[in-house]
Structure formats: structure tokens, C-alpha cells
Amino acid sequence: MSGLSRLHAEIAAALAPHGLHPRGFARFPGGAGGPLLDDGRSACLVLLIGNVGGSMWRPFCDWRAAEPGRAGANPLDNWSKAVIGAIAAGIGATAFYPSDPPYQPFQRWAMLAEGLKASPLGILIHPALGLWHGYRGALGFAEHVFEGEASSGPSRPHPCDGCTDRPCLAACPAGAVAADRFDVAACRKFLASDAGREGCMDKGCHARAACPVGSGFRYPEGQLRFHMEALGPPPG
Numbered sequence: 521m522s523g524l525s526r527l528h529a530e531i532a533a534a535l536a537p538h539g540l541h542p543r544g545f546a547r548f549p550g551g552a553g554g555p556l557l558d559d560g561r562s563a564c565l566v567l568l569i570g571n572v573g574g575s576m577w578r579p580f581c582d583w584r585a586a587e588p589g590r591a592g593a594n595p596l597d598n599w600s601k602a603v604i605g606a607i608a609a610g611i612g613a614t615a616f617y618p619s620d621p622p623y624q625p626f627q628r629w630a631m632l633a634e635g636l637k638a639s640p641l642g643i644l645i646h647p648a649l650g651l652w653h654g655y656r657g658a659l660g661f662a663e664h665v666f667e668g669e670a671s672s673g674p675s676r677p678h679p680c681d682g683c684t685d686r687p688c689l690a691a692c693p694a695g696a697v698a699a700d701r702f703d704v705a706a707c708r709k710f711l712a713s714d715a716g717r718e719g720c721m722d723k724g725c726h727a728r729a730a731c732p733v734g735s736g737f738r739y740p741e742g743q744l745r746f747h748m749e750a751l752g753p754p755p756g
């Protein structure tokens with residue numbers, strides 16, 4: 521087993537109890553285009569970490585219930601930092617988080633790492649998982665750690681290529697999604713209405729749910745509600 525495979529297996533084992541998974545390496549030869557590591561060098565390798573369907577929901581809920589003091593106003597971000605930060609510290613990697621400004625280009629990294637492309641909703645679609653996956657963090661490494669072991673990410677079929685009906689674009693009751701834009705204000709306005717509260721807010725985004733790809737990985741109800749509450753207007 522190469523050093524990189526060994527490290528991958530070690531990280532996968534550390535993430536597994538938390539319902540998180542390694543989601544592929546984005547490579548930046550010579551550090552070109554890679555994010556800055558804690559030591560000021562550019563990363564040559566970034567390992568994306570994320571959830572596969574509802575895999576993280578139960579471990580996250582358990583942590584939130586056990587550690588209300590640490591969960592805070594952004595519990596999912598804080599949980600991600602607790603889990604991934606500890607792994608990064610243990611292996612000397614630099615941790616990156618999708619929620620931290622200035623935003624790191626997680627979707628661009630995921631395109632490199634997993635060969636994914638954007639759905640008309642802007643969310644990256646996976647051939648097996650559909651729209652039911654996300655990124656909770658990434659680990660950056662310097663070149664010398666794995667020199668010579670890099671190979672390019674996989675090339676995958678893009679599920680939207682053969683989809684002519686595009687049910688995702690037709691399903692939004694607020695008319696907030698189109699192939700070239702997401703009207704956040706229209707989405708939030710609808711979410712604040714009675715129809716929005718009973719529909720999308722309670723049951724999850726209709727546009728996301730309309731996609732038939734990966735429907736077996738659909739998030740559990742609690743997780744759907746959690747993400748909608750994060751997207752919706754502030755309470756009160």
C-alpha cells in the first residue's frame with residue numbers, strides 16, 4: 521500500500537464513526553492554484569470530506585445533544601470543525617471548512633477530485649448519490665508528503681446530460697430556480713409564507729427532491745428541515 525493509500529485509509533477510519541467520508545483528492549501540481557497551508561506554503565493535494573446521503577445526521581444529532589455548549593449558533597459547522605480539526609491536528613494537515621470566509625472553492629475542488637459537474641440547480645450532482653451529498657471540510661497537504669503519487673481524478677458520466685425533462689427546474693413553487701441563476705431572495709420570501717413553511721421548509725427543497733438520481737440517498741426529514749432552516753429567513 522502506498523503512503524497516500526495508507527493515509528486515505530487512516531482518515532477514512534477516523535471519519536467513519538462520524539458518518540463522514542473521504543470524497544477524493546484535488547491535485548495542484550507544484551502548489552499552483554492550491555490553497556495556503558498553515559505554514560504559508562501552497563497545498564499540492566486537498567482531500568475533500570463530506571456526507572453521503574444522511575450518513576452524518578445521527579452522529580451529528582448525538583453530538584449536538586451531548587455537547588449543547590459547543591454546538592452554538594452554527595452547530596453543523598462547529599461539529600465539522602470538532603471532528604475534522606482533530607484529525608487534521610493528528611496528521612499535521614491544514615483543515616479547510618466550506619463555511620469559513622473567504623470561501624474556499626469547494627465545488628471547484630470537488631469537480632477536480634470526483635469528476636462531478638453542476639446540476640441546473642448549481643449543486644454538484646453525483647451519478648450515484650444525485651444531489652444528496654455535501655462537503656463538511658477538506659485537508660490540505662504539502663507536495664513533499666506524497667511526491668510522485670498523484671494521479672488525476674476520475675472522469676464520470678454527468679447524469680444531467682441525458683435529462684431532457686429537467687424536473688428540478690419545474691418543481692420550485694417560488695420560481696426561484698432557473699438553469700443560470702438561483703434567486704435567493706425569491707426562495708427566502710416564499711419560505712416565509714404559510715405555503716413555504718408547510719411545504720419546502722417542512723419537507724425540504726422541492727427542486728432538489730424532484731431529481732430522480734440517487735433518490736435512495738435522500739436526506740432524512742430532520743436533516744432536510746435543518747438545511748431549509750439554515751437557508752430560510754431568520755426566525756421572528
Ligand code: B12
Nearest residue numbers: 618623624625626627628638642643644654655702747751
Ligand atoms: C454562499 C453559499 C450559498 C449561498 C449562495 C449560493 C448561490 N447559489 O449563490 C446560499 C446561502 C443561498 C446557498 C444556498 C444553498 N447551498 Co450553498 N454554499 C455557499 C458557499 C458557502 C460558498 C459558495 C461560494 O461563493 N464559493 C466560492 C467560489 C469561488 O467557489 P467555487 O467552488 O469556485 O464556485 C463554484 C460554484 O459557486 C458554482 N456556482 C455557483 N453558483 C452557481 C449557479 C449555477 C446555476 C451553477 C451551474 C454553478 C454555480 O460555480 C463555481 C464552479 O467553479 C458554499 C461552500 C463553499 N465554500 O463553496 C456552499 C455550497 C455551494 N452550498 C451547498 C448547498 C447544498 C446549498 C443548498 C442546497 C443548501 C440548502 N439549504 O438546501 C442551498 C441551495 C443552493 C442553490 N440552489 O444555489 C453545497 C453544495 C454541495 C454540492 N453537492 O455541490 C456547498 C458546497 C456547501 C457544502 N457544505 O457542501 N449557498
